[in-house]
Amino acid sequence: MSDLRIAVLGVGMMGADHVARIEARIAGARVSVVNDYVTEKAEQLAATIPGCRAIADPLDAIADAGVDAVILATPGPTHEKQLLACLEYGKPVMCEKPLTTDVATSLEVVKREAELGKRLIQVGFMRRFDQEYAALKALIDNDELGRPLVMHCAHRNPEVPPNFDSSMIVKDSLVHEVDVTRFLFGEEITSVQIIKPAANPNAPEGLQDPQIAIFQTASGKHVDVEVFVTTGVAYEVRTEVVGEKGSAMIGLDVGLLRKSAPGHWGGQITPSFKERFGLAYDVEIQRWVNAVQAGDAGGDYTDGPVAWDGYAAAAVCAAGVASLESGQPVAVDMVSRASIKGA
Numbered sequence: 001m002s003d004l005r006i007a008v009l010g011v012g013m014m015g016a017d018h019v020a021r022i023e024a025r026i027a028g029a030r031v032s033v034v035n036d037y038v039t040e041k042a043e044q045l046a047a048t049i050p051g052c053r054a055i056a057d058p059l060d061a062i063a064d065a066g067v068d069a070v071i072l073a074t075p076g077p078t079h080e081k082q083l084l085a086c087l088e089y090g091k092p093v094m095c096e097k098p099l100t101t102d103v104a105t106s107l108e109v110v111k112r113e114a115e116l117g118k119r120l121i122q123v124g125f126m127r128r129f130d131q132e133y134a135a136l137k138a139l140i141d142n143d144e145l146g147r148p149l150v151m152h153c154a155h156r157n158p159e160v161p162p163n164f165d166s167s168m169i170v171k172d173s174l175v176h177e178v179d180v181t182r183f184l185f186g187e188e189i190t191s192v193q194i195i196k197p198a199a200n201p202n203a204p205e206g207l208q209d210p211q212i213a214i215f216q217t218a219s220g221k222h223v224d225v226e227v228f229v230t231t232g233v234a235y236e237v238r239t240e241v242v243g244e245k246g247s248a249m250i251g252l253d254v255g256l257l258r259k260s261a262p263g264h265w266g267g268q269i270t271p272s273f274k275e276r277f278g279l280a281y282d283v284e285i286q287r288w289v290n291a292v293q294a295g296d297a298g299g300d301y302t303d304g305p306v307a308w309d310g311y312a313a314a315a316v317c318a319a320g321v322a323s324l325e326s327g328q329p330v331a332v333d334m335v336s337r338a339s340i341k342g343a
C-alpha cells in the first residue's frame, strides 16, 4: 500500500508538531502539502520535507489531487468551511478541536457528514489515546470499580497565550474534561455549572482563573473539575473516578523520573500538554492513518472521536459559557443522536 498523502492545514504549534510526528514516527503516511495563513511559514516548512509543497489557499489544499487526507490545525473559526470542503471532496479529516466554534454549525457538519453515509471526520480529543485514560476506561468497562458515581478532575496549565479569555478556559481547556466524561462514562452531560473562586492575582487582568466546573450526566453522575490555567508551575492533569467498589486515579506523573539528591526528593515537572500527551498524539495519528488506509475497504475513515463528539462538546461548552455569566447550573441543549441517522 502506498503512503497516505496528508495535507496539514495550519502549521502553528499543533500543526507543526503533527508534521514532525508524521515525518519521524508515523508509518504509512507522509506530508504532501502544508498550508498556513502565514504563507512564508508554510513555504519554509515545505522546503524541509522531501516531496512536500506549500499551497496558499486552504480550500485548494483540500481539493488538491496529491492529497488523500487532511489534518486541520487551523484556527477554530475556519473549521466549518474547511470541514465542509473535506466532505465535498470525500477527504478523510482529522480536525483539532473545536469541531466548529458554535453549536449550530457543529450540528450542521454532523448532519452533512451523516448524509454521506460514511464517517470522514475525526476530532482531535487526544486524551482518549493516552495509556492512563485507556487503563481507567478499561477498569470501568470491566466493572472493577463497580458503577462509577463521581469523578474529580484537575486541569492546570502553567500559562496560556496572551489572548486567552475566561470563556476560552471553558471552550479550550475544560472541553477536554467534557470529552473525558463522555468517553469514560459513555453518556451525555446534561447540565453544567461554573463557580468562580477568587481569581489568581498573577492571572492577566479580567481573567476568571481558576474556575470550578460541575457536570451532571444523564444518569445522575457528578463530575467536578478545577481548571486553573495560570499556575506558573507545571502542566497537571489528574482524574479520579470513584465507584461503588473502589476508586482509581491517573495523572500523577509516576512514570516520570524521580531523582533524589542529598536533602531532597524530587522529580521532573511536565511543562505542557505536548510532553504529557506526546505519546497519545502519536497513537492518535497512527490509528487514524491506519483507519483511513483501511477505509476504502468499506469501513469508516476514523478510529476515535467522531463529529458527534465534537458537537456534544460544543453544546456542553455553550452551557458552560452561559453558566460562567449567570453562576447558575445551565441545562445542555442538544438534539438526540437517534434523530440523525448515521451520526
Ligand code: ISE
Pocket: 157, 160, 172, 173, 174, 176, 229, 273
Ligand atoms: C490547549 O489548547 C489544549 O488543548 C490542552 O490540551 C489543554 O490542556 C490546554 O488547557 C488548552 O489551552
